[in-house]
Amino acid sequence: MRLSCVAPVLLAVLMLSVCLHAQATMPQMKTVEPANGKAGDLLTVTGENLDKANVAKLYLTDGTHDIEVAMEEQVATSIKFKIPAKAKPGRLALMVLTRGKEPKLIEQPVKVTIDE
Numbered sequence: 001m002r003l004s005c006v007a008p009v010l011l012a013v014l015m016l017s018v019c020l021h022a023q024a025t026m027p028q029m030k031t032v033e034p035a036n037g038k039a040g041d042l043l044t045v046t047g048e049n050l051d052k053a054n055v056a057k058l059y060l061t062d063g064t065h066d067i068e069v070a071m072e073e074q075v076a077t078s079i080k081f082k083i084p085a086k087a088k089p090g091r092l093a094l095m096v097l098t099r100g101k102e103p104k105l106i107e108q109p110v111k112v113t114i115d116e
Contacts, residue, residue, distance in 0.1 A: 027054050027096045029108040036113035039085045044078055045094060045110060051076040057097040060087055060114075061107060066095065089116045 029047040037043055049055075052074055058081055059066045067087055073080040092114060095107045 025049050025054055027098060027106065027108075029094055029096075029110040032094065032110050032112055035111075036115055037083050038115045039083050039087060041083050042072065042080060043083065043112065044080045045108075046078045047108075047110075049076065050074065050079050050096075052099075054099060055079065055096045056099045056103060059095040059097070059105075060084075060092040060112065061095045062090065062092055063107075066105075067092075083112075083114060087114045089114050 027047065027049045029045050029050070031047075032043055032045045034041075034043060055074065058069050058071055058079060060069055060083075061067070067084055069081045069084055071079050071081050090113070091111050093107050094110045094112065095105055098104045098106060
């Protein structure tokens with residue numbers, strides 16, 4: 001095989017490796033316990049890549065309005081947070097702001113019901 005044929009293959013393998021590594025470190029939430037609560041309650045969300053190196057901020061969102069929540073404890077597999085007083089009753093999604101060169105807001109598939 002000629003070198004001119006090998007170079008594009010090596011470049012493709014390298015790019016795939018970079019893409020897979022980037023996807024592997026994206027925060028992913030799987031569950032929240034308890035699934036509902038009221039202002040001041042402490043909840044724990046579990047998942048992967050939730051540590052301070054990957055997650056800068058955590059929000060509750062209804063898709064239009066975002067409310068930043070205080071993270072009480074943060075490790076790779078979980079985040080403990082309190083429901084803020086300004087959270088209105090209803091079913092809200094969790095959303096993270098990632099760290100890195102290009103921070104992104106990523107709405108997670110985990111929902112919390114805020115009680116009155």
